[in-house]
Amino acid sequence: MEVKTETDRSRDVSQPLDKLGSDETLKANSDYLRGTIKQSLADDITAAVAANDAKLMKFFGIYQQDDRDIRDERRRQKLEAAFSFMVRVRLPGGVCSPGQWLKLDELGRAYCGDTLRLTTRQTFQLHRVMKHDLRTVIQGLHDVQLDTKAACGDDTRGVMCTVNPDLSKLHAEVSALATQASDHAVHRTGAYSEIWYGAERQNKDGPEEPFYGRTYMPRKFKIGFAIPPSNDIDVYSQDLGFIAIARRGKLKGFNVAIGGGLGRTDQAPKTYPRLASMIGYIDADKLFPTIDAVMSVQRDYGDRVDRLHARFKYTIDEKGLDWIKAEIERRLGFALEPAQPCTFTSNGDPLGWIKGEDGREHCALFIENGRVINTPDHPMMDGLRAIAQVHKGTFRITPNQSLIISDVGPEDRPAIEALMKEYGLDEFETRSALRLNAMACVALPTCGLAMAESERYLPDLITKIETLLDTHGLKDEPITLRMTGCPNGCARPYIAEIGLTGRAPGKYNLYLGGGFHGERLNKMYLENVGERAILEALDKTLGDYARDRKPGEHFGDFAIRAGYVTEVKEGRFFND
Amino acid sequence: MTKLEFPGSALTTDQWAQVNQLATSLSQEQAIWISGYFAGLSHQARTLASASDIAELSPPFQNRPAAAPATRLLTVLFGSETGNSKALAKSLVEKAKAKGIEARLADMADYKTRGLKDEQDLLVITSTHGEGDAPQTAVGFFEFLESRKAPKLPQLRYAVLALGDSTYERYCEAGKRIDRRFEELGAQRLADRIDCDVDYEDAADAWIAAVVANLAPSTQTRVSVAPTTAAVQSAAPATTFDKKHPFQAGVIDNIVLTGRGSTKETRHIELSLADSGLTYQPGDALGIVPSNDPALVAAMLEKLSLSADTPVTLKQGTTSLGEAFANTLEITAVTPRFLDHWADITGASELQTLRASDQREARAAFQHNHHILDVVSRFPASGIDAAQFVAGLRPLQPRLYSIASSLAAAPDEAHLTVSPVRYTLHDLPRTGVASGYLASRTEADATVPVYIQSNDHFHLPDDDVPILMIGAGTGVAPYRAFMQEREARGASGRSWLFFGERNFRSDFLYQVEWQELLKNGALSRLDLAFSRDAAPKTYVQDRLRRQGRDVYAWLEEGAYLYVCGDSAHMAPDVHTALTDIVAEHGGLDRDEAGAYLSALQRDRRYRLDVY
């Protein structure tokens, strides 16, 4: 108790708005996120929305963007930037039905630049949606029981869940909980159905946002469920991570990890990636109270003055892990049990066909950087549509931007396989392990924060690295390589064995030494360098690795043993 | 009369002999009269008639013997849109006064039609616009004259000089309508109407001289003929730039305004007027004196198997054929004159049949579907010489472009919004002469020959008067000038723009500027219509209708109404929409609504600049 009174509350929700950052005032005065979004949508003089509405629309999973490839060209033409919107679907655990896939495919072709994007948090992004098509798209999603609530914004983001289908029962249980968790934590404002479905405003009795209140969270808040031995969701990168503990294939409870987060800003040492800290164990029936307790602590104590410093990870390092844990337990009304032993083996995807314990079959496809699109020699989008038309099971989007055709009855497998062949979706068999494990964020041309190419560049870079791997005989060695176009870390580059984050066009920071299954941050090896320097560095280090590695030793571990970088024991020391 | 040059294929040799003989026998005055007579004649009977024919034809002056008593008042009434008729009318008045005729100048735009029945001698000079329509400023006058309200005019003596462009189907239609109507109203023709093509100067001057000579009190005639005819030729002082003496404006910028994926190519061209002393007002147009596409010139020379340096003699003097094709002569559009000329030279039956008076449509269609190059290819004339060929051509005409800037915002500059005319004909890509020249051959630091074409009927009202601006495509150009001016002047009057194009994303011309003007309040309202973004297609007239109540309110509050751009569809559709709006919100029937708009036009509050 007295711990609490000592704590510094000069930067949190207890302060009057004028003492806090401007976004807090915006949220508070937005009438629960309504703002002037309707007017902005009606304004036909511009393809954009008012700046404040753009911020509020993030809470509805919608980002205003512009085509950066032609930004300058249009300025010279006296035309405004080519504004459009990115719509992020809420898809807990990444599970979707063939019917939902077909709808997304239809919308993607009609309104979203003929493409769909699978994300690192297991959902779909629709890019290039014009303002006047937003309602159509969101109502289209509604038709197949999908929404875009809280896919962005200062609230709980898409809830992740491991997709290892071979543990079918356990997965079914946990992903069901992930979905409930998302429904439980998502905002309640009526603004969503008023603005996007044209619903009448209802005067609820009782508060419109019982949990969040008028100012919501200080910043985004991410929840994920991992099912060992797979750490595909990178549970240590979540604000709140749950690690499923099972006994005899039956879910028992969860280890609770808090304070993960990767976003950082160059030249701002106070910002750093941080891996979540394990604070204990709860039985499964304590899940929702635990979520409320943890989120409410961040809601009440998170920094609302400086958004660069507002994520839960900073609140924890500020107040101290013990204090935070105590506060959580105080709100729960019981003490957490000690964390139970659990082991992860990888954060990648198992590719190809696997048989689940129940005999159902699952095939993980390789979809480079999650980009679902037709190319002349590779009609992927058509292929997946064809599969969705016959598939009886589900699709599962993996945290590595790939796709699993799940729940295939043995009798249906041949048909699916035939389609995969016909549309060249079985190519993963021929790809290097490096490529199969690699991720790149979207970056240019749509991402407003990108400083360098990522999705459009990584495939070429990998081709060049593959020749190095061949010379060193490492073609089939799984090595995690992740690239982002800026330091925000959307492809979780700081927990990759090889990380690249954009600094400027053609220039990247190179990080080495990350843990193969997401247990350890990497560290900067080269700063702000171009392709040549990157390839030279990798040629040397991979060469050493091929020669000097111990049996079973991963490249990340080797990089530390070889002394290329020192081990980062805690996020706080990442920038040292 | 002194020796004449043989005009080539225009006359047969014995015709020529007769003319020569006649010419030498004429007094100067008679000569002038004859020239006017021939000029007038030439546009009705398109080939020069032989002397014998002349004898049979009715003399142009019905009441020749009755020389005008000095007391009669001459009114020179003009209808003009781009200033040609106006200029001619002015010089006519000067010449008349020089001959001691009591003459006054009147503009159909503000002519008091009540006074018509008191007119004694009336010389009308009018151009034709749109598709055979009256000049926009003269619409009111035409309406009155052609209505039942028009009085009988037995006392009136009149003559009509019609300006036109023979590439248009309804050639000089407005002039013809006036001429016909005065006759119906019982007025007497002083002289046969003359229809003048775009190279009207000489024919018009001769006609004017002849008419003036005839009206002049006989005592004074002989004296001042020579000086005036000389005066006619004398060009404008070289200090002021005009059609004939354009200023070489440097190209500052030439960019494509339409964004990627556009179905259009609309350009923004910035020209420098520095050190020209040229000034203009928002609403004025810039005359561009273009040159023909070098590739086309080459193709023509090749088709005719004539070499570029063949010397040719034109009105302007002797030059090379290549030079003439490039800079002096219209070598694309087919004129009736060229058709006749080519029919004579080739004797091609298809061309011959087109001459028949009942072939107007066929002839128009043929003109539309053939450039001179096509005619020459389809109906070859082997061994034709340069002089023969150019005799069928008319001078290359300048083109007008609304100025899209205001000197207040861009001192010493004139900006244009140009949409290059491009189309395919007989599988060959074609480009408009001037728009193609501006688009493709004006890279930065090139110079473009220009002059200012003042456009009095399209200027801004006082700063406190509200304006409604309606324009599609390049029709938005003058409104950019308007708003630059009003913003610079801090004008208090409200401004409302209706703009239409195809696609919002790519064709919202000057988008960021309009957005800025809206933000800073200089522009009060902006309504957009993008026809290809969504079905059903919406056009400016649809947006107008949707805002009907407010549009009518603005008009009632004295707003000026501007319409600029496409004359074929937009302007008429906008007019219909306006009629409906006035009818609905003013509680009038369609005729009354029409009258309401005509009144606006007469009061110069409803102004068009359409092309």
Ligand code: SRM
């Ligand atoms: C699509 C996606 C990358 C991908 O290639 O899949 C993505 C894309 C974007 N992220 Fe992210 N982030 C994505 C996962 C992540 C992750 C990884 C994760 O959550 O597992 C992170 C690191 C973990 C974390 O949150 O710390 C991440 C950290 C950020 C940040 C930095 C946050 C911070 O605390 O500093 C930003 C910038 C911000 O929020 O201010 C950001 C912002 C963005 C935006 C919305 C840029 C913006 O704010 O305007 C990007 C949209 C680009 C585009 O055109 O689509 N994104 N972003 C991922 C979508 C996940 C989802 O479905 O919700």
Ligand SMILES: Cc1cc2nc3c(=O)[nH]c(=O)nc-3n(C[C@H](O)[C@H](O)[C@H](O)COP(=O)(O)OP(=O)(O)OC[C@H]3O[C@@H](n4cnc5c(N)ncnc54)[C@H](O)[C@@H]3O)c2cc1C
């Ligand atoms: C007051 C005024 C203001 C103007 N302002 C502007 C302005 O701001 N911007 C602008 O772009 N223009 C403007 N114009 C129009 C401009 O003056 C020219 O008429 C236009 O650019 C075409 O001229 P050109 O020499 O390029 O084409 P031309 O060589 O004159 O060719 C045009 C002719 O080509 C023929 N033609 C066109 N399409 C076809 C087809 N598909 N098939 C067969 N024949 C065809 C038609 O006979 C047409 O008359 C304005 C005109 C006026 C009178």
Ligand SMILES: Cc1cc2nc3c(=O)[nH]c(=O)nc-3n(C[C@H](O)[C@H](O)[C@H](O)COP(=O)(O)O)c2cc1C
């Ligand atoms: C938009 C436009 C339409 C025209 N339409 C016709 C027409 O239908 N018939 C015609 O004989 N001349 C037509 N002309 C040619 C004009 O009558 C000719 O240019 C005349 O010299 C203009 O005289 P003004 O300056 O007094 O108006 C048109 C000219 C323009 C600019």
Ligand code: SF4
């Ligand atoms: S990492 Fe940076 S560049 Fe890449 S998507 Fe995220 S914000 Fe954009």
